[in-house]
Amino acid sequence: MREINRTLLFLTLVATLFSGCLAFHGGPLPGQPLAGPYTTIDDTQIHYTDTGPSYNGETLVMIHGFGATMANWMGLVPPLVERGYRVVALDLRGHGWSGRPDADYSIEAQARIVLGLVDQLGVDDFTVVGHSWGSAVSLQVTLLAQERVERVVLFNGMFFKNQQPVVFHWARVPGLGEVIYGVFYPERQDEKMAFAFYDAESIIDEPMVEAVESMMKRPGTLAAALASVRAMRFDEMEPHYSDITQPTLLLWGREDQVTPLRHGERIYQTLGNARLVVLPQCGHLPMIEAPNTSLKELIRFLDESAS
Secondary structure, three states: OHHHHHHHHHHHHHHHHOOOOOOOEOOOOOOOOOOOOEEEEOOEEEEEEEEOOOOOOOEEEEEOOOOOOHHHHOOOHHHHHHOOOEEEEEOOOOOOOOOEOOOOOOHHHHHHHHHHHHHHOOOOOEEEEEEOHHHHHHHHHHHHOOOOEEEEEEEOOOOOHHHOOHHHHHOOOOOHHHHHHHHHOOOOHHHHHHHOOOOHHHOOOHHHHHHHHHHHOOOOHHHHHHHHHHOOOHHHHHHHHHHOOOOEEEEEEOOOOOOOHHHHHHHHHHOOOEEEEEEOOOOOOHHHHOHHHHHHHHHHHHHHOOO
8 A cells, every 4th residue: 555655645745746737728829830821720720731722522630640740641632632622731730730738639619620620611411531540530420420420531540448558558557748848759750650650761862850849849738648548449430430431531651550440440440431452562651752643532532431
């Protein structure tokens, strides 16, 4: 009992020690682009892009993964716009140039931000496109707005409780989570990025690493990251996945070490109307590592599933 009490006391002291570097930040971020565009949803400033009038009447809403930004999608946006799609992308709460307030960082809260944005933009029906943790947000958007989501596209998704890295489970322990995200999470970004790619040497360069390191230093980022991890409740979502009947494309890098292919095969069996496309020699970020193939498969799916 004494050992347990000592451990709890130690973790409490550690949490107090790191509370400064894990503070939230609700105001404008230093160095943020003035042009935006920005909007306010649920008391959070949200950075987004809205590109191309929808000549074919269809809108794609793109949702990035954990610790990422909408920049991950930018290579796909111009060719999609050229084909007549309106493309909306955003930085979720706590990410990119969006705000980092002391607020709800659950998957459902992020999904409601997405829906708040499309409401503000006057979008009625849309196709949701998500990556990694953003795929879970995409599924939650679909569950909340079944009548509005026409199709679902998921890149290397994270949907299940047993997909989470063990460090995510450790982070839920008071005190230990503060140490992990106050000390270790911002470090060695180059190595973490390399883990996400099949051929990291041909993709990762110094400006890319510097951009990620710069984002880590923005006020509130570490607090928002820890809050997001602690609010991941996949076990509450999993029983509802089978309710999703929209045509769904699952794009998966075969060599993904972050969310291995077996999880793609599992969600494929769970969803009622899904197609699984496996990309060889590709890791966790097909839209960056295999943009041409990703675009080809995405457009094929959109064409074939058009209503």
